Amino acid sequence: MNSIDHNSSGTADPFGNILLNVDSYKASHAFQYPPGTQYVYSYIESRGGKWNQTVFFGLQMFLKQYLCTPVTRDMIDAAEAFWKAHGEPFYRQGWEHIVDVHTGYLPVLIKAVPEGEIVPGHNVLVTIVNTDPECFWLTSALETALLRAVWYPTTVATNSWHCKQVIAQYLDLTSDDPAQIAFKLHDFGARGVSSLESAAIGGVAHLVNFSGTDTVSGVLAARKFYGEDMAGFSIPAAEHSTMTAWGRDHEADAYRNMIRQFGGTGKLVAVVSDSYDLFNAVDTIWGEQLRQEVIDSGATIVIRPDSGDPAVVPVECVVHLGEKFGYRVNAKGYKVLAPCVRVIQGDGINIDTIGLILRNLADKGWAVDNIAFGMGGGLLQQLNRDTLKFAMKCSAAQINGRWVDVYKDPVTDPAKHSKRGRLALICENGTYETVALETAGSRDLLEPVFRDGKLLRDWTFTEIRERANRPAGA
Structure with a gap:
C-alpha cells in the first residue's frame, strides 16, 4: 500500500x-x-x-x-x-x-x-x-x-459480507453458537491477486466482516489506515511441501510432527491431508494411528482437503471424522464433531460453493460448527468493476x-x-x-x-x- x-x-x-x-x-x-x-x-x-x-x-x-x-x-x-x-x-x-x-x-x-x-x-x-x-x-x-x-x-467487502449472510443462515438453522461466524471464512487470497497493494486493500476489506486471514498486508492496512492494531488472526498450518517432504511412507510421521510442534490445550492446527489418499489419511492415520494422540493433545486438528469435488469431499470428510472421533447432537438436532477435530475447505470456494457445501452438510444432519472455509481468488480477485x-x-x-x-x-x-x-x-x-x-x-x-x-x-x-x-x- x-x-x-x-x-x-x-x-x-x-x-x-x-x-x-x-x-x-x-x-x-x-x-x-x-x-x-x-x-x-x-x-x-x-x-x-x-x-x-x-x-x-x-x-x-x-x-x-x-x-x-x-x-x-x-x-x-x-x-x-x-x-x-x-x-x-x-x-x-x-x-x-x-x-x-x-x-x-x-x-x-x-x-x-x-x-x-x-x-x-x-x-x-x-x-x-x-x-x-x-x-x-x-x-x-x-x-x-x-x-x-x-x-x-x-466489491470485496460486499462479496465477503454476502458470504457471511449465507453462513449465518446455516448457523441459525444448525448451530447453537452463532458467535463462531467471525472465523468461518478465512482469507487465502494474498498470492492470487495482482499486486501487494491489491492484497492489502482487498485483505482489509474482507476483515470488515471476518477475523480470519492469512493475508498479512490486509492486517497491516487495517493498522495503518484504520488504527486497528490486530484486525485478523491465523493459526499454524501445513502445506503440501511440508507434508510430502517426509515421503509417502512417513505420512503419519508428518502429521504426528504437527501435533507435537503446535498442539496444546486450546490450540488449533490445520493440516492438509490429501497429498496421497485423503480418506486413508482420515480413516487410518488420523482416525486410528494418531487418534489417541490427537485427543490427548488438547488441540483441535483441522483437516484440510484440497482436491476433488468441493461440494462433496469436505462433507464426506466430516462424516468420516464423526465415525472415528465421535460426535454429539446439539439443541437443534444437528451433529457436532468431538472438539479435537474439524474441517476447513479452501479449494474451489466461492459464495455458491459455500452455500452448496453447507446445504449438503445440513442435509446429512451435521452442523456448521464442523467446517470453516478458506477463499482465495474467489474473494479478492475473481471480481471487477462490473x-x-x-x-x-x-x-x-x-x-x-x-x-x-x-x-x-x-x-x-x-x-x-x-x-x-x-x-x-x-x-x-x-x-x-x-x-x-x-x-x-x-x-x-x-x-x-x-x-x-x-x-x-x-x-x-x-x-x-x-x-x-x-x-x-x-
Whole structure:
C-alpha cells in the first residue's frame, strides 16, 4: 500500500504522482468544458450487478495515502514531460494555481456514506466537487484514481459480507453458537491477486466482516489506515511441501510432527491431508494411528482437503471424522464433531460453493460448527468493476454562476442512464433513497470526509465493523 517516494535515480517516483494517476485522455479534459464553467460535481454509485446491496469501504485508505499529500512543482514538471512525450496536452497553469494558491493541496470537497454502511445499489455513495472555481477541471481529473479506490474494496467487502449472510443462515438453522461466524471464512487470497497493494486493500476489506486471514498486508492496512492494531488472526498450518517432504511412507510421521510442534490445550492446527489418499489419511492415520494422540493433545486438528469435488469431499470428510472421533447432537438436532477435530475447505470456494457445501452438510444432519472455509481468488480477485457495475459520473456543473444538471441517457443502454443534479442519500423507515441535495437538509447521510487537503473523518475499524454488522437500513 505504501507508495515509494524515490527511485534509484533520485527523481520523484511517478507512481506517487497524483497528476499521473489517471487515464491518458484525462489530460485533455481541462480544455473541453464550456466557457464559464466554475464547478463540476460528480458522484459514484453501484448501478446494480451481482448483489443488490453494497458494503461501502476503502475510501479512507486512498485519502490518507494520496490526497493528503500536496502537489509539488517537481510533480508538475514530471507530469509535463510525460504528457509531452505521450502525445497529450497538459494544463500546467491549473496545477501551478493549486501549488501557488493552495500550497499544493487539492481544492475539492468529497462526501461519502460512513464506511461499513450497507447501501442498496443504484444509490449515491460518494460525491466530489471542486472548491475553487479556477479548478473546475480537477473533479474529472481525479475520477480514475477515486473510482478505483472505491469500487475494489467495496466489491470485496460486499462479496465477503454476502458470504457471511449465507453462513449465518446455516448457523441459525444448525448451530447453537452463532458467535463462531467471525472465523468461518478465512482469507487465502494474498498470492492470487495482482499486486501487494491489491492484497492489502482487498485483505482489509474482507476483515470488515471476518477475523480470519492469512493475508498479512490486509492486517497491516487495517493498522495503518484504520488504527486497528490486530484486525485478523491465523493459526499454524501445513502445506503440501511440508507434508510430502517426509515421503509417502512417513505420512503419519508428518502429521504426528504437527501435533507435537503446535498442539496444546486450546490450540488449533490445520493440516492438509490429501497429498496421497485423503480418506486413508482420515480413516487410518488420523482416525486410528494418531487418534489417541490427537485427543490427548488438547488441540483441535483441522483437516484440510484440497482436491476433488468441493461440494462433496469436505462433507464426506466430516462424516468420516464423526465415525472415528465421535460426535454429539446439539439443541437443534444437528451433529457436532468431538472438539479435537474439524474441517476447513479452501479449494474451489466461492459464495455458491459455500452455500452448496453447507446445504449438503445440513442435509446429512451435521452442523456448521464442523467446517470453516478458506477463499482465495474467489474473494479478492475473481471480481471487477462490473461485478457491482460501479461508475463515477458528472451530474451537475455551475456555469456562469448557475447550476445546471448534467447527465447521460443513452438510447442503446438505458442501464447506463446517469443521475442529475447535486445529490444526497437519505434513509427513512429502513429504505435508502438518492434525492436532490436541496431537498435533503439534515437527512443527508453523505458526510464530508475530505476538504482542501484535510481528512475530515477518520473512521476506526471498530466503527466500520459495527456498521457492517447491523441489519441494512438500521
